[in-house]
Amino acid sequence: xxxxxxxxxxxxxxxxxxxxxxxxxxxxxxxxxxxxxxxxxxxxxxxxxxxxxxxxxxxxxxxxxxxxxxxxxxxxxxxxxxx
Numbered sequence: 153x154x155x156x157x158x159x160x161x162x163x164x165x166x167x168x169x170x171x172x173x174x175x176x177x178x179x180x181x182x183x184x185x186x187x188x189x190x191x192x193x194x195x196x197x198x199x200x201x202x203x204x205x206x207x208x209x210x211x212x213x214x215x216x217x218x219x220x221x222x223x224x225x226x227x228x229x230x231x232x233x234x235x
Contacts, residue, residue, distance in 0.1 A: 176195060180195055
């Protein structure tokens with residue numbers, strides 16, 4: 153379980169997302185000045201994806217932890233009541 157979680161987290165963390173910042177900005181400026189906006193919109197969507205992905209992963213882990221602790225607490229309470 154720990155190995156799978158480590159693999160998933162490792163794949164979700166963008167390692168080199170800052171490497172092309174200057175090139176992307178220059179390309180977007182050139183395309184927007186030429187009248188093409190679809191590339192700028194795509195880049196904005198990519199930035200939003202990179203921005204929200206870590207938050208979604210963290211909230212999902214918190215939700216799963218909460219649900220797991222709630223079910224184990226319920227099972228523990230039922231065992232106490234029966235025994």
